[in-house]
Amino acid sequence: MAKLLRQPIKLALVQLATTSDKAHNLSHARVKVLEAVKQHSANIIVLPECFNSPYGVKYFSKYAETLLPSPPSETQSPSYHALSALARESNAYIIGGSIPERDPETDDLYNTSLTFNPKGELLATHRKVHLFDIDIPGKITFRESEALTAGNKLTLIDLPEFGRIAVAICYDIRFPEMAMIAARSGAFLLLYPGAFNMTTGALHWSLQGRARAMDNQVYVGLCSPARDMNADYNAWGHSMIVDPNAEVLGELDETEGIIAAELTGERIEEVRKGVPVYGQRRFDVYPDVSEGKINIEE
Ligand SMILES: O=C(O)CCC(=O)C(=O)O
Numbered sequence: 001m002a003k004l005l006r007q008p009i010k011l012a013l014v015q016l017a018t019t020s021d022k023a024h025n026l027s028h029a030r031v032k033v034l035e036a037v038k039q040h041s042a043n044i045i046v047l048p049e050c051f052n053s054p055y056g057v058k059y060f061s062k063y064a065e066t067l068l069p070s071p072p073s074e075t076q077s078p079s080y081h082a083l084s085a086l087a088r089e090s091n092a093y094i095i096g097g098s099i100p101e102r103d104p105e106t107d108d109l110y111n112t113s114l115t116f117n118p119k120g121e122l123l124a125t126h127r128k129v130h131l132f133d134i135d136i137p138g139k140i141t142f143r144e145s146e147a148l149t150a151g152n153k154l155t156l157i158d159l160p161e162f163g164r165i166a167v168a169i170c171y172d173i174r175f176p177e178m179a180m181i182a183a184r185s186g187a188f189l190l191l192y193p194g195a196f197n198m199t200t201g202a203l204h205w206s207l208q209g210r211a212r213a214m215d216n217q218v219y220v221g222l223c224s225p226a227r228d229m230n231a232d233y234n235a236w237g238h239s240m241i242v243d244p245n246a247e248v249l250g251e252l253d254e255t256e257g258i259i260a261a262e263l264t265g266e267r268i269e270e271v272r273k274g275v276p277v278y279g280q281r282r283f284d285v286y287p288d289v290s291e292g293k294i295n296i297e298e
Helices: 022-040 057-063 078-090 170-174 176-184 200-216 265-274
Strands: 009-015 044-046 093-095 099-102 109-116 122-127 133-136 140-143 154-159 163-167 187-193 219-223 240-242 248-251 257-263
Touching (some): 009 022, 009 219, 009 240, 022 257, 057 099, 078 093, 078 109, 122 154, 176 187, 176 200, 200 240
Parallel strands (some): 009 044, 044 093
Antiparallel strands (some): 009 257, 109 122
């Protein structure tokens, strides 16, 4: 079997303290990403969901940037340009959390993640597929679909020296089919920029991350904004890196910080050898969700 992860990779997650000032968020992200490179020699660095804006339905339109025509101009998309420059400067892959995006042709808004390679070239965009619409009486009501349109594809990204990763955003993690398809398509790492909240964060954030890792025997990274109790939305924080055996390699508290870990192909092989579910699935009894018609961008 070809190696899923061709050489060890150093993953860093930046749990950024975000504000309502986009220019500040971009320059602060640069400082923290460079710190991740300097302190941890990270090859791949992840930023949180909505790292350039506050998180909330009323903010998406105000902060939205257009990505077309591609490449967008600096005034149309300062975040695109900042992330591209940062990838070059840090000589690392940057998973740019997510930003509110406006499609100039339809005027539709999306929650979109941009991934750049170390040359500063855009490798992939992921538009959040499952919008965060929930209603837990007395706790939290959120209707992302009031402002946003859902994306319609899964995103797999090939990092030539390392292997394949998958990027999805926050609520997407609750739909394990996406993770299964990515893992069965050869991904060694599932990355979720996300901003869970004080209700579902406590109960489900870590559980979701560890479950996706355990079911698929891959690495998982969850990257949240730091918690700001003065903001409209109080993010859970607790960014974490989970190994293919569902062991937590590193977890932050709710404050700003960076965590990093080295990921290896040997660990994935070891876990899969010990509990060999990969060869034991019964597709004669139930269907393989990774087969059939799937909208996927590779
Ligand atoms: O699934 C959850 O509980 C939280 C999801 C979320 O905050 C999001 O999609 O932004």
